Each structure stands twice: as C-alpha cells, then as structure tokens.
Amino acid sequence: MTNPRDLIAEALRDATAPCLTSSFQAECVVLTHMLLAVRADIPVLFLDTCHHFAETLAYRDEMTRRWGLNLTTLRAAEPRVGLYQIESTDACCARHKVEPLFSALAGHDVWFTALRRDQSASRATLQEVEPFRLPDGQTIRRVSPLAAWTAKDVWAYARQHDIPLLPLYDRGYTSIGCEPCTSLPLDPSNPRSGRWAGQKLECGIHIQAK
Numbered sequence: 001m002t003n004p005r006d007l008i009a010e011a012l013r014d015a016t017a018p019c020l021t022s023s024f025q026a027e028c029v030v031l032t033h034m035l036l037a038v039r040a041d042i043p044v045l046f047l048d049t050c051h052h053f054a055e056t057l058a059y060r061d062e063m064t065r066r067w068g069l070n071l072t073t074l075r076a077a078e079p080r081v082g083l084y085q086i087e088s089t090d091a092c093c094a095r096h097k098v099e100p101l102f103s104a105l106a107g108h109d110v111w112f113t114a115l116r117r118d119q120s121a122s123r124a125t126l127q128e129v130e131p132f133r134l135p136d137g138q139t140i141r142r143v144s145p146l147a148a149w150t151a152k153d154v155w156a157y158a159r160q161h162d163i164p165l166l167p168l169y170d171r172g173y174t175s176i177g178c179e180p181c182t183s184l185p186l187d188p189s190n191p192r193s194g195r196w197a198g199q200k201l202e203c204g205i206h207i208q209a210k
Helices: 004-014 026-036 054-067 089-105 151-160 167-171
Strands: 018-021 043-047 070-074 110-112 129-133 139-143
Touching (some): 004 026, 070 089
Parallel strands (some): 018 110, 043 070, 110 139
Antiparallel strands (some): 129 139
16 A cells, blocks of 8 residues: 555656645545645645535635635536536536536646545545546546545544544534535445435546546
8 A cells, every 4th residue: 555645745746736626524634634744835626516514614714724725616607506406416516516626627737636445336446546537638647645545544644633623523424515415324334325315426526527
C-alpha cells in the first residue's frame, strides 16, 4: 500500500494546476490536512447543491477559517431547488453536481479525491492514480491517496491530529450528502446505505465520460 503522503508529493511534483474536491466529510478533511502540509494554497472545490444540511455549510465555513482554505464554491448555472422531487435524483445530481464540477475540472490537470475502495461496490476497483476523461474530451489525472484506507484509518488519523469532524456524525449519519437524499444508514454494515434511500451508489461525479 502506497503511503498517502508519498503519493501526494509525487502527484504534486508533476502537477501544474492541481485541485481537491471536498464535501467536508471525514475522509475529505483528512486528505485536506495532508495536502495542506505540502501545498497550502491548493484550490479546494466545494459543490453547493442548494440542498446541503445547514450543519455541513457551517462546518465548511468553520474549517475554511480555521485552516485558511483556498475554497472555491461551485454552483449550477441555473439551480433548481427541489429538482429531485420534480424530475429525479439523477437529474438533480447532474445539474447541481456533475455539470458544475466537470466544468471546473477542465481548468485543472490533477484532481485529488478522498475516495476509498471500501466505501461501496462501485469503488472496489478504484486505482490510486488513474486517467479521468471529462465530457469535453480532456483527460486529467484523478489521484485518490486514501484508496486503500478504511473508515477506521480515517478516524484514527483525525484523532491523532485533533481534527474536528462534521457534527452530523454524532447524530448517527455515516455518509453525508444532500439533506433530502441522506438518511441514517438503512444497513448498519453499509455506511453508504443512507444515501438516495439505497436506490443508487453514485451521484455521477466519479463516472467518466465515454
């Protein structure tokens, strides 16, 4: 297993315009902590979907102040609150997550994510470094330094470095996205079972264009 810090250093060595995406979940802030030690000004991209928990937005603001993050908030060109009810969760994710993120990623060559293989079946074959094709045909590098980590590894790192975590974890949430599509885990053995009522595994931002 590659040491995440070594992987980060290697990826940044060749990068001209790196970025990090963060939903401010535990693994995201752990990865942010690691990256800041090497590149304090790395752009942190946050998707404002218009449907976040108030606690998520407050925690984002707190950590941005505390760590002096170079935060960029991304929003849909034409947000539609409640689109998940009017059309579908797929349509809502596409408009509020996929489209603004892929548009922003076109300006970067290395994309750091906090994805882990143990999060879901759809991520089981995740590579630490792999090419990622955007809808415009551009290919960038997606780097996932925590790919081989477990949730226990993430929480142990947070404790070791005194990193405060999103308060929603204290209420029993184990995977946190938009408020309307996030519930307490339906299956205690599956941390992501509280997302989209278990109807899908991904919002689309980690699915490559064909």
